[in-house]
Amino acid sequence: MIVSQVCKSYGTRRVLADVSFQAADGGVLRIAGPNGCGKSTLLKIVLGLIKPDSGHVDGVPASLAAVFQEDRLCPGMTAIGNLRLVVPGLTREAAAAGLAGIGLGASAMNQPVRELSGGQKRRVAIARALAAPAELVCLDEPFTGIDADSLPAVADAVLAGVAGKTVLLVTHDDEQAALFDPVVLTLPVLP
Numbered sequence: 523m524i525v526s527q528v529c530k531s532y533g534t535r536r537v538l539a540d541v542s543f544q545a546a547d548g549g550v551l552r553i554a555g556p557n558g559c560g561k562s563t564l565l566k567i568v569l570g571l572i573k574p575d576s577g578h579v580d581g582v583p584a585s586l587a588a589v590f591q592e593d594r595l596c597p598g599m600t601a602i603g604n605l606r607l608v609v610p611g612l613t614r615e616a617a618a619a620g621l622a623g624i625g626l627g628a629s630a631m632n633q634p635v636r637e638l639s640g641g642q643k644r645r646v647a648i649a650r651a652l653a654a655p656a657e658l659v660c661l662d663e664p665f666t667g668i669d670a671d672s673l674p675a676v677a678d679a680v681l682a683g684v685a686g687k688t689v690l691l692v693t694h695d696d697e698q699a700a701l702f703d704p705v706v707l708t709l710p711v712l713p
Contacts, residue, residue, distance in 0.1 A: 523547075523568070523658065523688065528577035530563055536712045537563050540577070543707050550689040552704035559709040561692045562591060565660045568690060583657035583688070589664045593647040597636035601626060601646045604635060609653045617653065624649040624679045625672055640667040645676065652683035659684050662692045677701050 523545045530538040537560040545551045553561045566572045568579055569586055595604050605617040621631050626645045635643055644667040651659060661680075668676050681701060693699050699706075 523579065523581040523583070525564075525568065525579050526577055528564070528567060528574045528579065530560065530567065530572070530574050538567075538574070538709070539712055541709065542577075545688055545690065546705070547688055548686050550684075550691055550702040550704040552691045552693070552699050552702065552706045553709065554692075554699075554706055555709035556711050559711045561709060562662055564709070565662055565690055565692060568658075569660055585654070585656045586658050586660070587651040587654035587656035588660040589647050589651045589662060591662045591666065593635075593643045595635045595643060595646055595650075598634050600633060601631045601635055601638070601642075601649075604646055605650050605653050608650050609655070612653060617649075620649045620653045621646065624652070625675055641669055641672065644668055648676065648680060652680065656687060658688045658690070660690045660692075664691075664693070665695070665698055673698075 526542050528538055528541045541564060553564060555561055567574050568582060569588055596607065599607065601621055602614055602617040605620060606612050618631055624645045626642060626649065630638055630642050635646055648664060664680065665673060665676065689702065691699065691702055691704055
């Protein structure tokens with residue numbers, strides 16, 4: 523995937539200016555930089571959720587998955603239902619196995635996600651992205667809300683789930699980023 527001279531402004535505020543990079547197939551690219559530099563905006567452009575003011579993105583695979591900063595779950599559906607909504611044909615058993623693999627307990631899998639804790643909801647959001655048959659996975663602060671004791675197991679599940687896929691990773695945590703051994707692209711805050 524190649525991003526060429528992407529620019530984006532919101533009103534008079536420039537967020538991205540001439541951002542260019544190439545993400546290697548099957549590699550991990552960490553998009554770093556301070557708050558407000560456009561990291562999440564760049565992911566949304568790559569995902570096709572917003573359009574850049576100029577520049578272009580080429581070679582984006584047809585199959586995409588994402589963990590957004592917000593969990594973006596259907597609150598009235600169960601954890602299993604949220605996975606099956608995104609991945610047609612996914613069996614209840616396969617959904618349950620994916621959720622168990624990310625550390626969600628069996629009793630939580632059949633509750634409406636609005637009843638789950640923040641960390642449980644985050645696990646559902648991660649499991650949903652990992653269940654999708656995607657070639658490109660965008661991870662925007664994926665471990666937010668995961669407690670320190672659970673983080674190693676969740677990180678291991680994510681690493682296994684994205685193996686061989688192209689990954690765009692946004693995280694402020696250098697230790698979490700180091701788990702992925704990424705190439706780093708640092709965005710500046712624009713005046």
